[in-house]
Amino acid sequence: MSAGFEVFRDYVTRHTQLSEVDFGTLEAAAKPKKLRKHQYLLQEGDVCRYHCFITKGLLRTYAVDEKGNEHVIRFAMENWWISDRESLLTEQPSKFNIDAIEDSEVLLFDKSTMQMLTDSIPAFAKMVTGVLDKSFITSQTRIHEAISSTAEEKYNTFVQRYPGFALRAPQSMIASYLGIKPETLSRLRNKKH
Amino acid sequence: MSAGFEVFRDYVTRHTQLSEVDFGTLEAAAKPKKLRKHQYLLQEGDVCRYHCFITKGLLRTYAVDEKGNEHVIRFAMENWWISDRESLLTEQPSKFNIDAIEDSEVLLFDKSTMQMLTDSIPAFAKMVTGVLDKSFITSQTRIHEAISSTAEEKYNTFVQRYPGFALRAPQSMIASYLGIKPETLSRLRNKKH
DNA sequence: CGATTCTTTGAAAACAGTCAATCTGTGTGG
DNA sequence: CCACACAGATTGACTGTTTTCAAAGAATCG
Secondary structure: OOOOHHHHHHHHHHHOOOOHHHHHHHHHHOEEEEEOOOOEEEOOOOEOOEEEEEEEOEEEEEEEOOOOOEEEEEEEEOOOEEOOHHHHHHOOEOOOEEEEOOOEEEEEEEHHHHHHHHHHOHHHHHHHHHHHHHHHHHHHHHHHHHHHOOHHHHHHHHHHHOHHHHHHOOHHHHHHHHOOOHHHHHHHHHOOO | OOOOHHHHHHHHHHHOOOOHHHHHHHHHHOEEEEEOOOOEEEOOOOEOOEEEEEEEOEEEEEEEOOOOOEEEEEEEEOOOEEOOHHHHHHOOEOOOEEEEOOOEEEEEEEHHHHHHHHHHOHHHHHHHHHHHHHHHHHHHHHHHHHHHOOHHHHHHHHHHHOHHHHHHOOHHHHHHHHOOOHHHHHHHHHOOO
């Protein structure tokens, strides 16, 4: 009854070198949690308290505007981290929602536990900073595409880069992620080639 | 003959607590550089070797597409860091250009020096990670706005958030940053409200 | 199945982009 | 110091893309 620890262990092993003792410390610190489809991991207005590692499933971060429209900020699946870093950092209520698109399983590390882990395991701290660095680079790339590509280019790039998301997320959410309307995405997809 | 060291010292003092010795180490590691308007700090195809702290002036990161159009990825001014983190991390040629919009002054910290500094000064390492964290949060916010706002909303938000950029950067670059055409920006600005 | 949600399609309206011409301000060389 | 050249900004008319609204058609789930 693993609760996703092997997924996490594989991930960590691929990204850094840790002793068996350190693995134990990490696994003891992690709180496994299961989420059913549509279940919130974080709801707007709540303070985000956890760094969250996904061992199974698919989640999204989204914001809701005054008109009630949802805007998907990001998707995340197995072997990705998800949280609202702003809320986590400032301890202010989050502007975002995070919920499960599929039944999912995650490992939760609360803020102070994470601090303790990064303080006591330098290799883990390095890995975590490396993840952040890559996240930032990915964000820059997304910004670049958002300001320079047409709707069609954005969609094609998205499908190539994230085939998993393209297959597993509803088209309305993909449209939202790309900043276009679902009708527009439907038309793009159904025009020949 | 300060070369911007007091600006840097002020900045570091505002963000962390460091001994006089550590300040000395940082300042000894920094290479001051002056840039004239239009001068490159980094040119597409070159490998980015430096973390760069701006003590004076205004710079931009931009990409050039197949059609020759420039796309401004970001602006940065006094007390901001700028670099191409992807190129810095991977040591592969950069896809971006960084150049000076005004005559500027920067402090350069090369990759290995930066590594040495963060390894030997934990408080500095924390500050640097904090900067990265905030950069990531800022990127997320920008993505959110890019996918959810109209051109007019993007412009208004930009002016409020970055009055300095709005005043100091040419409108064609601001338009590029927002992902709209200069003509469209001009029309937005000149329609009454 | 039956109900709900997601996707597709159509037609019209709104919006942003294109191309070309004019206007403005800046800086440079004569 | 003036005049010209140049880049940046504005304006107009037109085109093309995306949104909106509405309705019909799949697909999914209890």
